[in-house]
Amino acid sequence: xxxxxxxxxxxxxxxxxxxxxxxxxxxxxxxxxxxxxxxxxxxxxxxxxxxxxxxxxxxxxxxxxxxxxxxxxxxxxxxxxxxxxxxxxxxxxxxxxxxxxxxxxxxxxxxxxxxxxxxxxxxxxxxxxxxxxxxxxxxxxxxxxxxxxxxxxxxxxxxxxxxxxxxxxxxxxxxxxxxxxxxxxxxxxxxxxxxxxxxxxxxxxxxxxxxxxxxxxxxxxxxxxxxxxxxxxxxxxxxxxxxxxxxxxxxxxxx
Amino acid sequence: xxxxxxxxxxxxxxxxxxxxxxxxxxxxxxxxxxxxxxxxxxxxxxxxxxxxxxxxxxxxxxxxxxxxxxxxxxxxxxxxxxxxxxxxxxxxxxxxxxxxxxxxxxxxxxxxxxxxxxxxxxxxxxxxxxxxxxxxxxxxxxxxxxxxxxxxxxxxxxxxxxxxxxxxxxxxxxxxxxxxxxxxxxxxxxxxxxxxxxxxxxxxxxxxxxxxxxxxxxxxxxxxxxxxxxxx
Numbered sequence: 001x002x003x004x005x006x007x008x009x010x011x012x013x014x015x016x017x018x019x020x021x022x023x024x025x026x027x028x029x030x031x032x033x034x035x036x037x038x039x040x041x042x043x044x045x046x047x048x049x050x051x052x053x054x055x056x057x058x059x060x061x062x063x064x065x066x067x068x069x070x071x072x073x074x075x076x077x078x079x080x081x082x083x084x085x086x087x088x089x090x091x092x093x094x095x096x097x098x099x100x101x102x103x104x105x106x107x108x109x110x111x112x113x114x115x116x117x118x119x120x121x122x123x124x125x126x127x128x129x130x131x132x133x134x135x136x137x138x139x140x141x142x143x144x145x146x147x148x149x150x151x152x153x154x155x156x157x158x159x160x161x162x163x164x165x166x167x168x169x170x171x172x173x174x175x176x177x178x179x180x181x182x183x184x185x186x187x188x189x190x191x192x193x194x195x196x197x198x199x200x201x202x203x204x205x206x207x208x209x210x211x212x213x214x215x216x217x218x219x220x221x222x223x224x225x226x227x228x229x230x231x232x233x234x235x236x237x238x239x240x241x242x243x244x245x246x247x248x249x250x251x252x253x254x255x
Numbered sequence: 256x257x258x259x260x261x262x263x264x265x266x267x268x269x270x271x272x273x274x275x276x277x278x279x280x281x282x283x284x285x286x287x288x289x290x291x292x293x294x295x296x297x298x299x300x301x302x303x304x305x306x307x308x309x310x311x312x313x314x315x316x317x318x319x320x321x322x323x324x325x326x327x328x329x330x331x332x333x334x335x336x337x338x339x340x341x342x343x344x345x346x347x348x349x350x351x352x353x354x355x356x357x358x359x360x361x362x363x364x365x366x367x368x369x370x371x372x373x374x375x376x377x378x379x380x381x382x383x384x385x386x387x388x389x390x391x392x393x394x395x396x397x398x399x400x401x402x403x404x405x406x407x408x409x410x411x412x413x414x415x416x417x418x419x420x421x422x423x424x425x426x427x428x429x430x431x432x433x434x435x436x437x438x439x440x441x442x443x444x445x446x447x448x449x450x451x452x453x454x455x456x457x458x459x460x461x462x463x464x465x466x467x468x469x470x471x472x473x474x475x476x477x478x479x480x481x482x483x484x485x486x487x
Contacts, residue, residue: 004363006273007263011358011367014281018288018342023334025292030314031333033299033307040301 130241137234141219145234146185149220150195153232157198165202168228172203179225181209184217184233199223263361277361284345284358313341320462325469328383332468335375339368340461343419347453350427351446357453360424362416369416372464373408380471389471415463422456 160168181195192211199207203225214222220233231237263275295310303311317337321329343359350357358364380389393404430445 003366004263004273004275004361006271007275007277007361007363008367008370010272010274010278011281011361011364012371014278014285015338015342015368015371018285019334019338021285021289022292022338022341025289025296026310027314027333027337029296029299030311031330033301033303034311034315037301 126241130238133241134238137238138218141184141234143185145219146183149232149234150187150191153221153223153230154194154198156230156232157195157202160202165204168225169203171228172226177226178208178210179223181211182214182217182222182224182233183211184213184215184219186213187211195221195223199225263356263363275361275363276356277358277364280349280355281346281358281364284342284349288341288345321465324465325472328379328469328472331379331383331472332465336461336465336468339372339464340457343368343457343460344454347423347457348450350423350453351449356427357423359419359456360427362420365420366416368419368460369412372415372467373412375464376408376467376471379468383472411463411467415460419456419460422452426452 179199181192181199187195192209196207196209199209217233217235218238220235220237221231222233222236223230263277266274266276266279268274295306298304299307314333314337317340318329318333321332321336325332346358346364348357349355350360359368377389380392393401426445426449430449433445
C-alpha cells in the first residue's frame with residue numbers, strides 16, 4: 001500500500017488526457033447535437049406558435065365572419081318575416097274583401113231568391129185568392145149584388161174629382177157619342193135614369209146612354225165612353241185579380 | 256501474485272518510470288472510453304439511436320447535477336466533473352472483470368485524482384476570480400481561520416483519496432477472502448455489493464469534487480452576498 005510516485009504522476013497525466021479526450025470526443029459533440037436539436041425544437045415550437053397564432057387569427061376571422069353571417073341571416077330572416085307578414089296581411093285583406101263581396105253577393109242572391117220565393121208565394125196566394133174570390137163572387141152574383149154595384153157606380157160617378165171630370169170632358173169635346181152602358185142583368189127604367197143622370201152630371205150634358213146586357217160581367221156595370229171606360233162589375237174585378245196573379249182573365253169566369 | 260493481485264504489481268520499467276497494473280488498466284479504460292466516445296461522436300444524428308440516447312442521457316444527467324450545484328459554470332465544469340464520474344464508474348466496476356483489478360484500489364491513483372481535485376479547486380477559483388480575490392477568501396471571515404482553511408483543504412483531499420481507496424480495496428479484499436474461504440460461487444453477493452459500492456463511491460467522489468470546485472468558484476459570490484446582507 002505504498003504510494004508510487006510514478007503511478008501517481010502517470011495517473012494524474014492519464015486523467016488529464018482522458019479529460020481532453022472526452023471533452024473533444026464526447027461532451028462537445030453531444031452537447032452540440034443536443035443544442036442543435038434543442039434549437040430545431042425551439043424553431044419548431046416557434047413555427048408551431050406562429051402557426052397556432054395564425055390559426056387563432058383565422059379562427060377569430062372565421063368566428064367574426066360567422067357571427068356577421070348570422071347577423072345578416074337574422075336580418076334577412078327578419079326582413080323576410082316582415083315581408084311575409086305584409087304579404088299575409090295583404091292576402092288576408094284581399095281574402096276578407098273577396099269573402100265580403102261573396103257574402104254580399106250570396107246575401108243579394110238569397111235576398112233575390114227570397115223575393116222571388118215571396119213573389120211566388122204572393123202570386124200563389126193571389127191566384128188562390130183570385131180563384132177563391134172568383135168562385136165566391138160567381139156564386140154570390142145576383143140582383144142584390146147588381147143593385148149594390150149600381151149604387152157604387154152612381155156614387156163613384158158623383159165622386160169623380162172635378163179635374164178628372166174636366167179632363168174627361170176635354171177628351172170627349174166635340175163628340176156626341178153616347179156612352180155604352182153594359183150590365184149583367186136587364187135594367188129597369190129607374191135604374192137606367194139614375195145612371196144617365198149620374199153620367200149627365202159628369203159630362204155636363206144630357207146623356208141617354210146605350211144600354212146593353214153582358215152576362216160576362218157576372219154582376220155590375222161597364223161604362224164605355226170613347227177611350228174612357230168605367231168598370232164596376234165582378235168580371236173586371238176578377239180580371240184585375242187575375243192580372244195581379246199573372247193569369248189570363250176569364251179563366252175563372254168560364255167556370 | 257503472492258498477495259492474490261490485491262496490491263498493484265509492477266509490470267515493467269521505462270527508465271525511471273514504473274508501469275504498474277494500475278497504470279495499464281487505466282490506459283485500457285482510457286482507450287475503451289476514447290474509442291467509445293469517438294464511435295458515439297461520429298454517429299451522432301438529430302434523431303438519436305439507443306447508444307446515442309444513452310450517451311446524451313449520461314451527459315445531460317451530469318449537466319443537471321452540475322447545474323444543481325453551480326448553475327453558472329456548467330460548461331466550465333462539465334469536462335472535469337463528468338470525466339471524474341465516468342472514469343470512476345468504469346474504473347470501480349472494472350474490478351468485476353476476471354483477472355483485472357480496479358485502478359482505484361491503488362492509493363496512488365486515488366491520490367492522483369484527489370490532488371487533481373485539490374488543484375482544480377484552486378485553478379477554477381483563481382481563473383474565475385483572480386489570484387488575490389481568490390486567496391482572500393482564506394482570510395474571511397477572519398484571518399485567524401487561515402490555518403483551519405489550510406488544514407481543511409489538506410484533510411478533505413486526503414479524505415477523498417483514502418475514502419475511495421479504502422472502499423474499493425475493502426471490497427476486493429472481502430471478495431477475495433470469501434472466495435478463498437467459501438468457494439467458487441459464494442462471492443457473487445459480494446460482487447453485487449461491489450456494483451452498488453462502485454457506483455456510490457464514484458458518485459460520492461464526483462459530487463464532493465463538484466462541491467469543492469463550486470465552493471471555490473462561488474466563494475467570491477458568497478463574500479459579496481455577505482457584504483450585501485451586512486449593508487442591509
